[in-house]
Amino acid sequence: MNDALEGVRNHYRATGLTERLKAALTAFGPEDQRLDPRQLAALDQFHTIGLAATDELTKLVGITADMSVLDVGSGVGGPARFVAATRGCKVTGVDLSEPFVEAARYLTERTGQVGQVSFQVASALELPFGDGAFDAVLMQHVAMNIEDRARLYREIRRVLKEGGRFAIFDVVSNGVEPHYPVPWARTAATSFLLTAAATREAIEPAGFRTLVWRDDTETAKAWVARLRASGPPPSPNLGVVMGPDFAELAANLGRNLLEGRLGILTAVFEAAPASA
Numbered sequence: 001m002n003d004a005l006e007g008v009r010n011h012y013r014a015t016g017l018t019e020r021l022k023a024a025l026t027a028f029g030p031e032d033q034r035l036d037p038r039q040l041a042a043l044d045q046f047h048t049i050g051l052a053a054t055d056e057l058t059k060l061v062g063i064t065a066d067m068s069v070l071d072v073g074s075g076v077g078g079p080a081r082f083v084a085a086t087r088g089c090k091v092t093g094v095d096l097s098e099p100f101v102e103a104a105r106y107l108t109e110r111t112g113q114v115g116q117v118s119f120q121v122a123s124a125l126e127l128p129f130g131d132g133a134f135d136a137v138l139m140q141h142v143a144m145n146i147e148d149r150a151r152l153y154r155e156i157r158r159v160l161k162e163g164g165r166f167a168i169f170d171v172v173s174n175g176v177e178p179h180y181p182v183p184w185a186r187t188a189a190t191s192f193l194l195t196a197a198a199t200r201e202a203i204e205p206a207g208f209r210t211l212v213w214r215d216d217t218e219t220a221k222a223w224v225a226r227l228r229a230s231g232p233p234p235s236p237n238l239g240v241v242m243g244p245d246f247a248e249l250a251a252n253l254g255r256n257l258l259e260g261r262l263g264i265l266t267a268v269f270e271a272a273p274a275s276a
């Protein structure tokens, strides 16, 4: 594993995460009580706009029950569980962080979705699947941790069927240095932001045709403003996953958005024929 990937893995190292989650989830009832995936949104949707963003992305893709879906950089599995619950499809998640994958499996047991949703430790740059294995690939707030975008998008194209869909929900650069630490990087060393235009320039040559291209920065800013106005966050929240400094990381993301340093991009692509 190269230095950049190792740095990202360290950022999400989350020692003792599953034990912390077990303790935090007593707030919802005893261990044997089945949880609804939506109940976990404050701690398992690790991106701006929360559950609503995942819901919107799956609608834009048009995910149906017969599709096989891959969630790249699946975190603690919230998006995968929500998509499976609302769309009826099977979802596979891959993530670089071993503690996150272990936590994702534990939470999936708690929601009773083990037969429908599964997780593996893997790098997005080396996906452990055959060519054309998936109908759709989702990737929310992951690309900003990945330096080698050409390889990332080639690898995603490889595991998609021709005509399959690739949906992204990305934090993008506005060409100005953000304030650190942020939720995906405590320093600039593990942050590889691109502008929206550069993101598209990296994705299309990998064999994709753009279907949806949307600047969601204003929606994200409104979400930040609502969070600020609503007082302390619900408990348990992503602080359980990322540690006591999460409030500072999240506050900096909000500040970067409100100051116009960062933007939010939603896009959906179609996998073009391999020769295109």
Ligand SMILES: C[S@@+](CC[C@H](N)C(=O)[O-])C[C@H]1O[C@@H](n2cnc3c(N)ncnc32)[C@H](O)[C@@H]1O
Pocket (backbone or CB within 6 Å): 005, 008, 012, 044, 045, 046, 047, 072, 073, 074, 075, 076, 077, 078, 079, 094, 095, 096, 097, 100, 122, 123, 124, 125, 139, 140, 141, 142, 145, 146, 183, 184
């Ligand atoms: C901000 S979290 C988003 C998690 C999830 N997509 C969500 O929205 O809830 C970023 C995730 O990307 C994962 N990640 C970063 N670089 C990766 C890579 N090269 N391969 C696989 N996962 C990666 C991290 O481990 C982390 O779980």
